[in-house]
Amino acid sequence: MSNDLPWADRGLTPVTVIAGGHEAAVLAARLALGLRDGVCPEQVAVVAEAPAPESVGEIAWCVVRPVEGARTEGCDCCRVRLDLVGAIRLVLERPTPPQRVLVVASESSDVSTIAQTLLSEPAMQRLVDLDGVVVTVDAVAQATRVALGLPFDDEMGLARLAVADRVLVSRADDVTDDALGTVMRSLRTINRFGFIAAPALSPIDMSAIVDLRAWHGAPPLGSDRMVEPVVVADGTRWPVTVRCEMDGFCDADAVDGWFDHLIAQHGSRILRLQGAVAVVGHEHRVCCRGVRSFAISHSETEHRADERSPLSIVAVVGYGLDADAVRAEFEATRAR
Amino acid sequence: MDVVTSVEIVWRHSMPDAARHLAWTDLGLVIARDDGHIVLVDDSTAGVRHVLDVSAPPTALAAAGEAMVVGGLDGSLTHLARGVRTSWHVAEPIVAAACVRGTVIVGHGTSARAVVPHPIDALEGGVGSVTAIGCAAGRLAVIGGTTGLAWVDTGLLVVDGRIDLPTIVSVAHDPRERVVACGDLGGSIHVLRPGTGEANELTGYPDRVDLIAFAASGRALCACASDEMTVWPVDDDGGVEEPEPRRLVGHDEPITALAASEVDDLVVTGDASGLVRVWAPLLLDRPVATLRTEGVVLAISWRPDGRGVAISSSSGTLLFADVRPGAVA
Numbered sequence: 001m002s003n004d005l006p007w008a009d010r011g012l013t014p015v016t017v018i019a020g021g022h023e024a025a026v027l028a029a030r031l032a033l034g035l036r037d038g039v040c041p042e043q044v045a046v047v048a049e050a051p052a053p054e055s056v057g058e059i060a061w062c063v064v065r066p067v068e069g070a071r072t073e074g075c076d077c078c079r080v081r082l083d084l085v086g087a088i089r090l091v092l093e094r095p096t097p098p099q100r101v102l103v104v105a106s107e108s109s110d111v112s113t114i115a116q117t118l119l120s121e122p123a124m125q126r127l128v129d130l131d132g133v134v135v136t137v138d139a140v141a142q143a144t145r146v147a148l149g150l151p152f153d154d155e156m157g158l159a160r161l162a163v164a165d166r167v168l169v170s171r172a173d174d175v176t177d178d179a180l181g182t183v184m185r186s187l188r189t190i191n192r193f194g195f196i197a198a199p200a201l202s203p204i205d206m207s208a209i210v211d212l213r214a215w216h217g218a219p220p221l222g223s224d225r226m227v228e229p230v231v232v233a234d235g236t237r238w239p240v241t242v243r244c245e246m247d248g249f250c251d252a253d254a255v256d257g258w259f260d261h262l263i264a265q266h267g268s269r270i271l272r273l274q275g276a277v278a279v280v281g282h283e284h285r286v287c288c289r290g291v292r293s294f295a296i297s298h299s300e301t302e303h304r305a306d307e308r309s310p311l312s313i314v315a316v317v318g319y320g321l322d323a324d325a326v327r328a329e330f331e332a333t334r335a336r
Numbered sequence: 337m338d339v340v341t342s343v344e345i346v347w348r349h350s351m352p353d354a355a356r357h358l359a360w361t362d363l364g365l366v367i368a369r370d371d372g373h374i375v376l377v378d379d380s381t382a383g384v385r386h387v388l389d390v391s392a393p394p395t396a397l398a399a400a401g402e403a404m405v406v407g408g409l410d411g412s413l414t415h416l417a418r419g420v421r422t423s424w425h426v427a428e429p430i431v432a433a434a435c436v437r438g439t440v441i442v443g444h445g446t447s448a449r450a451v452v453p454h455p456i457d458a459l460e461g462g463v464g465s466v467t468a469i470g471c472a473a474g475r476l477a478v479i480g481g482t483t484g485l486a487w488v489d490t491g492l493l494v495v496d497g498r499i500d501l502p503t504i505v506s507v508a509h510d511p512r513e514r515v516v517a518c519g520d521l522g523g524s525i526h527v528l529r530p531g532t533g534e535a536n537e538l539t540g541y542p543d544r545v546d547l548i549a550f551a552a553s554g555r556a557l558c559a560c561a562s563d564e565m566t567v568w569p570v571d572d573d574g575g576v577e578e579p580e581p582r583r584l585v586g587h588d589e590p591i592t593a594l595a596a597s598e599v600d601d602l603v604v605t606g607d608a609s610g611l612v613r614v615w616a617p618l619l620l621d622r623p624v625a626t627l628r629t630e631g632v633v634l635a636i637s638w639r640p641d642g643r644g645v646a647i648s649s650s651s652g653t654l655l656f657a658d659v660r661p662g663a664v665a
Contacts, residue, residue, distance in 0.1 A: 078482050078503035078521050079465050081521065082467060082503070082521075090356075090393055090409075093354060093631070093632050093634060094354050094370060094652075095351075095352070095353060095354060095631075095650070097650075121543075122543055122562065122590055126608055
């Protein structure tokens with residue numbers, strides 16, 4: 001499957017991050033088997049914090065250290081960086097490396113840190129390309145929390161949902177239509193990036209989960225997803241997705257300054273940053289992506305050689321962002 | 337000026353899996369392959385002397401005399417000496433191992449543990465998750481972790497002191513035992529007096545400094561960042577006074593392995609394209625010899641007498657080269 005992908009030419013291995021509870025590991029195991037036995041068989045390695053929940057045949061299942069924050073003192077980010085980089089190097093720097101890696105993150109893992117590690121670490125830039133983030137949600141557990149008046153999720157869980165490219169709701173057939181509807185509405189409020197599906201009710205194909213290239217280019221935000229949540233019933237702090245859009249060209253220096261200011265002001269609270277910006281003097285749009293204080297840019301020609309658009313669109317997902325201010329400052333970068 | 341150093345490949349062997357840990361016992365070269373095969377070979381003939389299977393990919397390897405200790409990703413610890421194998425198991429993956437004056441110390445989770453000569457209870461290092469272990473001075477070991485480092489007396493297995501630092505990712509042993517150098521995740525090197533405090537902090541690296549080594553004379557500290565090696569001159573007291581290091585450029589790809597000879601002031605670097613350079617960092621800014629292997633260079637280990645070097649790569653290639661240090665010409 002990956003043979004036709006642009007990054008295959010650069011020798012980068014696609015990585016899909018699958019996060020959530022027990023369902024995430026089950027999904028990874030099934031996905032690995034499905035890809036191995038599919039029409040275009042692939043060798044897949046799974047990097048996980050726990051052994052496989054079910055038989056995965058000859059799938060390479062590399063177990064790294066648990067990354068629960070309470071387990072040890074010290075910086076969680078550092079530990080994730082060290083463990084994840086070590087595990088991915090271990091599975092890829094081999095005589096016959098796998099063609100794809102699935103990273104399984106536990107319920108307590110910080111997906112933004114995992115994404116930041118995959119994007120920013122030099123060894124990861126040399127070896128892998130972040131393909132997408134898939135998050136699993138248990139409909140029964142979420143519906144129960146909602147019914148009991150409990151917060152929809154903790155801060156880590158909300159962050160995970162906010163940056164996901166795919167949200168897969170499991171056990172959707174075990175809850176009432178009303179309960180499922182409530183869960184789906186909450187998920188749509190939190191997540192503005194990807195699609196939300198309940199495979200138990202409407203099966204999805206593997207191709208909807210892998211080969212997304214979702215962390216490249218313009219963020220897939222529809223205009224119907226532009227409203228930020230203002231008040232959340234359970235009182236918890238929810239991440240905000242700010243969509244900045246401009247039909248026209250940005251001034252190069254001004255838009256550089258906008259990114260610098262955005263990261264300086266909100267760096268630690270940015271869970272995901274992604275965009276494609278039409279800049280004066282550039283034939284093609286400049287794409288950017290990042291997490292927290294890390295951001296990197298490249299020309300859109302790297303993945304869409306024939307795409308030329310004067311539309312600039314940038315999405316910023318984070319906590320405590322002033323959406324109006326962020327958008328106004330972006331608008332101010334318009335070339336005169 | 338030129339340095340005539342002869343480096344010739346004695347043998348090249350293709351293995352079924354990659355080896356990212358190499359070490360030397362009194363009996364020969366130990367190769368820890370990712371598929372869990374630990375092979376002891378005679379470096380002169382490449383003949384296999386012993387094969388040991390462990391249960392998971394090896395993550396740490398240390399040798400002490402004729403003995404070796406292998407730590408695994410599954411927390412397994414295997415000790416082999418005089419053909420007798422002893423195994424233990426701990427809850428976390430083994431992340432580091434080092435031989436300090438005949439005592440092998442391993443790190444796992446937040447603990448350090450002495451395995452050779454006798455296994456004893458684990459010691460809490462108080463440095464968060466252990467990330468690196470090295471020799472400091474005498475029987476003093478240094479244990480790096482996510483919150484700093486600790487000095488550990490390996491004879492008594494007690495912590496002699498701790499220093500708060502950013503996450504430590506590498507430790508380099510000064511052959512003259514005046515200082516210890518530790519690379520951190522943020523891009524700094526901390527040069528410290530064993531058992532006491534910091535002498536220098538060397539900054540300016542764009543990312544983590546996980547490849548550092550002292551030259552055999554202790555007169556230079558080499559560190560790799562991206563595709564270049566920096567060389568810091570070290571004075572007689574172990575201090576680093578130069579404001580800027582010398583930058584040695586000889587790779588086009590990121591450097592992935594570094595090792596310094598214990599005998600001569602020679603250093604070997606290997607990169608992600610399989611290019612291997614031999615440097616005389618105190619004399620020249622350009623490499624004195626070059627080798628090539630296939631894949632990413634994963635591990636380099638000098639023979640203790642400084643007359644040979646073993647190099648392994650991600651393709652499963654293992655080569656052993658004879659090194660004859662030359663004079664300045």
